[in-house]
Amino acid sequence: MEHTTSGENIIELRNISRTFEDGFRVVEDFNLTIKRGEFVTFLGPSGCGKTTTLRMIAGFDKPTEGELLLNGKDIRDLPPNKRPINTVFQRYALFPHLNVFDNIAFGLKLKKLAKAEIVKKVKKALEMVDLEGFEDRTIGTLSGGQQQRIAIARAIVNEPQILLLDEPLGALDLKMRKEMQLELKSMHQKLGITFIYVTHDQEEALTMSDKIVVMSEGKIQQTGTPEDIYNEPKNAFVADFIGESNIFSGIMTGKYRVRFCGAEFVCVDDVEHGTMIDAVVRPEDVIITPPAEGTIKGRVTSVIFKGVHYEITVQSGKNEIVVQSTKKAEEGSEVGIMIEPEGIHIMLAEDVVNRIETGLNKDYSLQFLNGALTCDLTELFPNASYNSDGVLTDAHGDTIDAETVRIIVSIKPECIEMSDDKEAGLLCGHIINLIYKGDHYSYVVRTDEDEDFIVDDEYLWNMDDYVSLIIPKESVEYAVKK
Secondary structure (H helix, E strand, O other): OOOOOOOOEEEEEEEEEEEOOOOOEEEEEEEEEEEOOOEEEEEOOOOOOHHHHHHHHHOOOOOOEEEEEEOOEEOOOOOHHHOOEEEEOOOOOOOOOOEHHHHHHHHHHHOOOOHHHHHHHHHHHHHHOOOOOOOOOEHHHOOHHHHHHHHHHHHHOOOOOEEEEEOOOOOOOHHHHHHHHHHHHHHHHHHOOEEEEEEOOHHHHHHHOOEEEEEEOOEEEEEEOHHHHHHOOOOHHHHHHOOOOEEEEEEEEEOOEEEEOOEEEEOOOOOOOOOEEEEEEOHHHEEEEOHHHOOEEEEEEEEEEOOOOEEEEEEEOOEEEEEEEOOOOOOOOEEEEEEOHHHEEEEEOOOOOEEEEEEEOOOOOEOHHHHOOOOOHHHOOOOOEEOOOOOEEOOOOOEOOHHHOEEEEEEOHHHOEEEOOOOOOOEEEEEEEEEEOOOOEEEEEEEOOOOEEEEEEOOOOOOOOEEEEEOOHHHOEEEEOO
């Protein structure tokens, strides 16, 4: 098999979107360039669109919008069997009635290659996956790891330019999965072809990839090397999803100085004084000291032995700090906490406000929530008033047409309360994401109306809990869309 040269682009996805027939958009404005010979991993939680993106590259699914280029040519209308791409699935889809040789040779026989050529190619593919001499074995006699290798051999025997792998290690036990991660990385180096891999396992992505594409809700959150993604997360989702993170709300107090958890720390990020930030601190970068020597003090609330380290939870005021240390701490003891400047990563705090655009009914009530929220439009239009017929007019007495007006409704996450009483709130929905921010949780609730709301709450709710959202009317702000 030819070793391709890296550097040139083999796959380009330009403004790719995929909307299902029910109107649900599973991938949105996806832009990515993959170089020849790269090992690229799509990483994200279930339902984030990574498998759909892989299926579009394979040709099993078609983009609703955008361009999908292979070697510079748009292949959206090219059927899967015409693409130089092979896919390995989580369920290996091996034929149980065929032996190993016939499973691997299946595609070659369809191409009607000469028997001697088929034997040569199958033998070479088996060497690649370290299963020489397995030709006559039946599928039922193979372990899960061996079956996975046969599935890969069947894919690479066709000499594809690109190998797609959709969570191929998901069915293996932990020890076998770790072994196969290293095997796949080695196989990629031997083959020199482009690997595009899908997983929700962060360790898998960090272990094997040249480039990681972190996805959430159909969008790319960050693209970069494993080191970039881990050490320089671009937002709270990436920081929380890749490895474990402490994320604290804070403010820059000077050059290379930041305040969070009630104390001031030195950092290495030069961000303007007074900027609201999120400070990301990995548990392995937190140092436990005697109480008097720490920048902050706290009480140990939990100690769990994890094999290579202890996972220690420290409560300092309202903030919970997770520490990974090779030294054990005593539950209930007072400790100090120190963080070296290099251990603090500063992200600009996201301007998190729930903003909903809505129209007006003919009687000037808001269409959003069927008028359950009310606003005084005379405050939004300079010198506007209602005439005797209840029609809104501007300063010149001209009618303001309700159908042409769009209103932006803004609600801060901390102003919304969640309840398990379905009748208590104005909206109901399921929790689809949560991030712990040190002294509170940040939730994403997808409502029955398919709107996503960010809600801050100090209490822990579970993923997929069905909650109602209580929105105090006095906390809602309104503005006319320009």
